[in-house]
Amino acid sequence: MRLFLVRHGETHANVARQLDTAVPGLDLTDTGRQQARALAERLATEDLGAIYTSDLVRAQQTAAPLARALGLRVVVLPGLREIQAGDYEMSTEWGPFVDTVKRWREDPEHAIPGGDSGIGFMARYEAAIRRIAGDGHESAVAVSHGAAMRVWVAATAGLDPTWLEGRRLDNTLVLTLDGDPDAGWRLLAWGDEPVTHG
Structure with missing residues (x-):
């Protein structure tokens, strides 16, 4: 299937540089709402069978204009939620959170204090993606979150961490993937940039 994995639009926490991960x-x-409308215009020409979002408000608000344009119901999957920051929730100091997530490459059992472990995050995110693929649509959109998307795509598509870290994942950026949970996923495009490896 073709999966369009989308980061939500700009939030007030993004502006304040806060780690906002809890429900x-x-x-x-207002900028985020404009981004959501622009996203709807960009994806409205795709032959989309379904729209999925996490259970965080910003993801559902981002998906709403596209759902209206296509006459589709938004399916909420909690597994698409952002990596849970736990004790770092609403902090403006991102270093400890980022360092912990990077550590998952070597130690996936390591956990963010009060939040996700690498194994726990991947299990819930994979379950959500498997549900999307299992619904049988040839093409679908999933609105999710920056850190979650980056970690899952890197692990699933086998991307070189150096290549990945050099790319921004801005609000409403679309990652285009092809495949399924059993055969594997291939990253086709990072925004407008075609991907020729991974």
Whole structure:
């Protein structure tokens, strides 16, 4: 199947540089709502069978204009939620969170204090992706979150960490993938940039 994995639009926490990962999370800003409308225009020409989002408010708000344009119901999957920051929730100091997530490459059992472990995060995210693929659509959109998308795509598509770290994952950026949970996934495009490896 073709999977369009989308980061949500800009939120008030993004502007304040806060780690906002818990349910329900903060709303989109006016800019974020404009980004959501632009996303709907960009993807409305795709032959999409379904739209999925995490259970965080910002993901559902981002998906809403596209769902209206296509006459589709948004399916909420909690597994698409952001990596849980635990004790770092709403902090503006990202270093400890980022360092812990990077450590998962060598030690996936390591956990963010009060939050996700690498194994726990991957299990829930993979389960959500498997549910999407199992619904049988040839093409679907999933609105998710930056750190979660980066970690899952890197692990699933076998991307070189150096290549990945050099690329921004801005609000409403679309990652285009092809495949399925059993055969594996191939990253076709990072935003507008075609991917020729991984």
